[in-house]
Amino acid sequence: MGEAQERVAALLAEHDPTTTDRLEFLRARFDAGLAWVHFPVGLGGLSAPRAMQQEVDEALTAAGAPDNNPRRIGIGLGMAAPTILAYGTGEQHRLLRPLWTGEEVWCQLFSEPGAGSDLAALATRARRDGDDWVVTGQKVWTSSAHNARWAILVARTDPDVPKHAGLTYFVCDMTAPGVEVRPLRQITGEAEFNEVFLTDVRIPDSARLGEIGDGWRVAQTTLMNERVAIGSRSSAREAGMVGVVAETWRAHPDRRTAAAHDQLLGLWVEAEALRLAGVRLRQQLAAGAPGPEGSAMKLGFARLSQALSGFEVEFLAEDGLRYDDWTLRRPELVDFTGRGPGYRYLRAKGNSIEGGTSEVLRNIIAERVLGLPAEPRVDKDVPWKDLPR
Amino acid sequence: MNLLYTDVETDLRASVADLLGTHSTDLWPRLAAVGVSGLAVPEELGGQGASYRELAVVAEELGRSVAPVPFLTSAVLATTALLELSEDASARSLLSRLSSGAATAALVVPLSSWESWPDGRGLVRSVADAGSADVLLVPIEGRLHLVDAADVTPVVALDETRPLADVAITATTPLAGPGDDAVRAALVAGAGILASEQVGIATWCLETTVAYLKERHQFGRPLGSFQALKHRVADLWQSLVLARAAARHAADALTTGVDVPIAVSVAQSLCSTVAVRAAEECLQLHGGIGMTWEHPVHRYLKRAKANEIALGTPTRHRATLAPLVDLAGPTVGA
Numbered sequence: 001m002g003e004a005q006e007r008v009a010a011l012l013a014e015h016d017p018t019t020t021d022r023l024e025f026l027r028a029r030f031d032a033g034l035a036w037v038h039f040p041v042g043l044g045g046l047s048a049p050r051a052m053q054q055e056v057d058e059a060l061t062a063a064g065a066p067d068n069n070p071r072r073i074g075i076g077l078g079m080a081a082p083t084i085l086a087y088g089t090g091e092q093h094r095l096l097r098p099l100w101t102g103e104e105v106w107c108q109l110f111s112e113p114g115a116g117s118d119l120a121a122l123a124t125r126a127r128r129d130g131d132d133w134v135v136t137g138q139k140v141w142t143s144s145a146h147n148a149r150w151a152i153l154v155a156r157t158d159p160d161v162p163k164h165a166g167l168t169y170f171v172c173d174m175t176a177p178g179v180e181v182r183p184l185r186q187i188t189g190e191a192e193f194n195e196v197f198l199t200d201v202r203i204p205d206s207a208r209l210g211e212i213g214d215g216w217r218v219a220q221t222t223l224m225n226e227r228v229a230i231g232s233r234s235s236a237r238e239a240g241m242v243g244v245v246a247e248t249w250r251a252h253p254d255r256r257t258a259a260a261h262d263q264l265l266g267l268w269v270e271a272e273a274l275r276l277a278g279v280r281l282r283q284q285l286a287a288g289a290p291g292p293e294g295s296a297m298k299l300g301f302a303r304l305s306q307a308l309s310g311f312e313v314e315f316l317a318e319d320g321l322r323y324d325d326w327t328l329r330r331p332e333l334v335d336f337t338g339r340g341p342g343y344r345y346l347r348a349k350g351n352s353i354e355g356g357t358s359e360v361l362r363n364i365i366a367e368r369v370l371g372l373p374a375e376p377r378v379d380k381d382v383p384w385k386d387l388p389r
Numbered sequence: 390m391n392l393l394y395t396d397v398e399t400d401l402r403a404s405v406a407d408l409l410g411t412h413s414t415d416l417w418p419r420l421a422a423v424g425v426s427g428l429a430v431p432e433e434l435g436g437q438g439a440s441y442r443e444l445a446v447v448a449e450e451l452g453r454s455v456a457p458v459p460f461l462t463s464a465v466l467a468t469t470a471l472l473e474l475s476e477d478a479s480a481r482s483l484l485s486r487l488s489s490g491a492a493t494a495a496l497v498v499p500l501s502s503w504e505s506w507p508d509g510r511g512l513v514r515s516v517a518d519a520g521s522a523d524v525l526l527v528p529i530e531g532r533l534h535l536v537d538a539a540d541v542t543p544v545v546a547l548d549e550t551r552p553l554a555d556v557a558i559t560a561t562t563p564l565a566g567p568g569d570d571a572v573r574a575a576l577v578a579g580a581g582i583l584a585s586e587q588v589g590i591a592t593w594c595l596e597t598t599v600a601y602l603k604e605r606h607q608f609g610r611p612l613g614s615f616q617a618l619k620h621r622v623a624d625l626w627q628s629l630v631l632a633r634a635a636a637r638h639a640a641d642a643l644t645t646g647v648d649v650p651i652a653v654s655v656a657q658s659l660c661s662t663v664a665v666r667a668a669e670e671c672l673q674l675h676g677g678i679g680m681t682w683e684h685p686v687h688r689y690l691k692r693a694k695a696n697e698i699a700l701g702t703p704t705r706h707r708a709t710l711a712p713l714v715d716l717a718g719p720t721v722g723a
Contacts, residue, residue, distance in 0.1 A: 246715075268710070277634035295627075
């Protein structure tokens with residue numbers, strides 16, 4: 001029996017998943033180091049190789065153990081946790097346990113109305129006041145903000161230096177006075193995202209992640225993890241959007257044309273290749289040789305989900321003209337499969353914008369993977385306060 | 390499923406790349422000397438007993454250099470067909486001659502064949518490497534025949550690095566065994582391996598384009614600093630990531646025998662599309678120099694486009710795929 005199985009067996013022996021309360025079981029799992037095995041001992045892990053996680057997950061699923069619903073708490077798991085691990089103090093590391101169990105939901109206060117792709121241009125100010133920082137500004141596209149207990153926040157602490165140099169990274173208490181969350185209705189009719197208004201919100205200096213002025217570097221850790229998470233989903237053939245559209249095709253033999261057939265097959269082939277590229281990426285990771293292919297996955301996923309959902313609406317003709325429901329809803333998750341084709345088409349438009357636009361991603365690939373020279377920049381050495389806005 | 394390159398495959402790639410870098414005129418004998426001609430042939434018949442995964446890595450390197458050698462035609466297509474008929478003594482003896490590099494063979498079907506092919510009694514057009522092959526293998530009435538006498542007329546090919554000829558057979562000796570199955574197996578293996586050749590072509594085109602965009606200046610800046618061009622090569626890189634995964638999957642499937650028809654048709658249709666686009670983008674982004682005979686990109690474009698037609702076009706492979714993945718087309722006349 002391998003180490004993973006032994007530890008799982010020990011956990012199950014002490015906490016029978018059929019009789020133990022869900023939360024109690026998840027806490028015990030965290031304390032046993034089986035939450036994310038590559039994290040350090042004491043922080044939900046065993047300092048073990050990442051490859052061991054899959055064994056642990058499979059063994060626990062087989063035993064009927066509850067999971068921590070990783071999709072629902074994705075921002076915490078995928079973005080906040082790796083950043084807290086890399087830059088957090090011992091005090092801040094205590095946030096990891098309720099994060100992992102899902103007791104505390106996280107959101108991300110990065111983007112602003114005037115700073116999306118150009119994130120370093122953000123204007124939310126944090127002014128030092130004794131042991132606190134006083135934060136004022138407006139954030140946008142914040143998913144989960146209405147459920148979140150904590151946020152990761154980037155704010156400007158020095159407007160007199162060039163924009164990348166004057167940022168600092170904080171953990172923000174979403175229940176603090178001055179935090180106001182307003183739903184932001186989208187083209188689908190849903191309010192999946194929020195605007196977050198911060199008015200004189202006091203954040204203790206102990207809630208700072210990393211050094212003052214080092215927020216850009218800390219944010220890179222968060223963003224790289226986000227892109228990996230967005231690009232590396234499903235591994236079964238026909239999982240995700242392609243499966244939904246293939247089922248629509250199968251259900252409507254009367255609507256098929258030769259031209260649509262070849263188009264669908266072309267998209268099916270691309271989806272299969274994207275799936276294989278994901279498998280290959282995971283094999284590289286397991287072999288200890290991660291490549292830059294994660295950004296190719298994100299780019300491909302966005303393009304494909306848009307092409308597939310557009311195809312489906314067109315194929316459905318008169319049914320494609322209808323929409324399931326325009327009611328303002330506040331979903332916890334993006335659920336492509338539970339909604340109609342019109343919803344899928346409209347929501348997929350966000351796939352090439354959220355988590356870094358496809359254009360920014362192409363620049364990153366061109367410069368960091370292919371080594372092409374950067375475009376000349378006019379904002380590099382100019383203090384943030386002097387930049388045109 | 391293993392989609393990575395093993396250490397053995399990486400070593401094989403390096404030794405093939407070394408040889409290809411020498412610009413030797415007797416490339417095929419030199420490749421044969423390191424075992425490339427007999428990779429697929431079992432050791433007891435004098436070959437390497439390697440798998441399709443290794444063949445695919447060699448195909449990638451040959452694509453990267455558009456080397457004019459009969460690897461696809463002799464070491465993949467003819468060899469796979471003969472292996473299906475290895476109960477026959479003349480097939481076995483021919484396999485050992487092919488594996489040592491003492492002879493090359495060509496399967497007498499049009500290079501564009503996929504799923505069906507003409508009966509070899511008539512004129513067979515556009516047969517790859519037939520002009521240089523020592524032995525011709527001809528499908529006639531469900532059997533595979535060794536040719537005793539034939540008229541072979543070289544024709545001018547779009548891709549000069551893989552010469553074509555028209556073949557008219559006059560006398561033959563049949564081999565024992567199911568010839569149609571042998572040809573079908575050859576075409577499936579050939580299509581799967583050709584996907585890796587396309588990956589090699591696309592890789593060369595991307596690398597060459599990136600190098601040129603770094604070096605060539607216009608409007609006082611390197612071309613590669615213009616976002617309009619960056620995005621095009623980033624997209625090319627992205628599609629190459631997918632193509633490589635699909636081609637590796639085809640090679641792995643041919644090796645394990647699992648999921649072969651789907652893996653091959655996915656890889657063939659996707660990799661051909663990517664390779665042609667890579668060569669076309671390479672040409673365009675080189676500007677005027679890309680249109681010249683002097684610059685090598687034309688050879689890559691010609692090979693990529695010819696390969697797109699070879700062993701089934703992307704459209705035909707998608708049509709092959711349809712019933713395999715339960716995506717039937719419109720019902721004709723219903």
